[in-house]
Amino acid sequence: MTQPLSVAILGASGRMGRALVDATLRNDRLTLSGAVERSGNPSIGIDAGVMVGQSASGVPVSDQLSEVIRAAAVVVDFTAPGATLAALEACTAAGTPIVIGTTGFTPEQKLLIAQAAQSIPLCIAANYAIGVNVALKLVELAARTLGSDYDVEIVEAHHRHKVDAPSGTALAFGEAAAAGLDRDLLSNAVYGREGQTGARKRETIGFATVRGGDVVGDHTVLFLGDGERLEIAHRATNRANFANGALRAAAWLVGKPAGLYSMRDVLSLND
Ligand code: NAD
Numbered sequence: 001m002t003q004p005l006s007v008a009i010l011g012a013s014g015r016m017g018r019a020l021v022d023a024t025l026r027n028d029r030l031t032l033s034g035a036v037e038r039s040g041n042p043s044i045g046i047d048a049g050v051m052v053g054q055s056a057s058g059v060p061v062s063d064q065l066s067e068v069i070r071a072a073a074v075v076v077d078f079t080a081p082g083a084t085l086a087a088l089e090a091c092t093a094a095g096t097p098i099v100i101g102t103t104g105f106t107p108e109q110k111l112l113i114a115q116a117a118q119s120i121p122l123c124i125a126a127n128y129a130i131g132v133n134v135a136l137k138l139v140e141l142a143a144r145t146l147g148s149d150y151d152v153e154i155v156e157a158h159h160r161h162k163v164d165a166p167s168g169t170a171l172a173f174g175e176a177a178a179a180g181l182d183r184d185l186l187s188n189a190v191y192g193r194e195g196q197t198g199a200r201k202r203e204t205i206g207f208a209t210v211r212g213g214d215v216v217g218d219h220t221v222l223f224l225g226d227g228e229r230l231e232i233a234h235r236a237t238n239r240a241n242f243a244n245g246a247l248r249a250a251a252w253l254v255g256k257p258a259g260l261y262s263m264r265d266v267l268s269l270n271d
Helices: 015-026 065-071 081-094 107-116 130-149 168-181 240-253
Strands: 005-010 030-036 074-077 098-100 121-124 151-158 189-191 205-211 217-224 229-236 259-261
Touching: 005 015, 005 065, 005 081, 005 240, 015 030, 015 240, 030 065, 030 240, 065 081, 074 081, 074 240, 081 098, 081 107, 098 240, 107 121, 121 240, 130 168, 130 217, 130 229, 130 240, 151 168, 168 205, 168 217
Parallel strands: 005 030, 005 074, 074 098, 098 121, 121 259, 151 205, 189 205
Antiparallel strands: 151 217, 217 229
């Protein structure tokens, strides 16, 4: 029998960190080797399993980043950009592969990530939900096949606490449609409509945003033609979908050559 893969979770007490600790402990092919939080976080010293409502895992939440990274076969990071860059340094020094779920990097930070990927295997994705990544591929295919006779509109809904709009995932759907149509998203995107807007321009890719309640994340891409419409929709019901996708990426990444990978690589969606 193959040994379970040892995974370290960074940002362990955060919303995603807890979902990742929980999913790692439930996965027979993985073992939790470390759980990191920033110094001073109230979770430091607490057993990671107990923190997520499971039995004791024997892994206390720690602020010893380098030590935890050295002990892991692969690291999963859902923290904040500054913390991710510190983790990257430690991963590069230890030669440990890393899955990055953190979002909000500046272009300069993205360059540092690309540089690190020259020496370690590194996977980064704005959305690790497996269904979303399949839907992105379907949207590109639909856009390419339906062509410019169909109007593309994207509707997304998220909980009342979300501070940015449209969501990064909605933009990724826009990029996928634009790629299928050989269009530039930046010059064709319309973010909401109001008042005397005039008739819809054919090349437009429209976005509409809904905010409220506890919606984890809904996305629908509409292809509106004459006499028919196609809708490609994804609904996230909890954070386990991101966690399971990120852990799938982690298992896939171990043993790969150094490089910058995405969920398209993990799910073999590149063709
Ligand atoms: P959160 O604020 O609940 O959790 C972040 C955690 O990181 C916190 O517990 C914080 O204490 C910890 N942290 C901050 N600095 C740290 C450091 N130096 N060392 C260790 N831990 C540190 O946020 P969240 O909702 O869990 O999201 C985290 C990130 O993941 C965000 O960037 C979010 O946009 C992103 N995210 C990505 C996906 C995806 O699929 N790619 C899905 C959901 C969230």
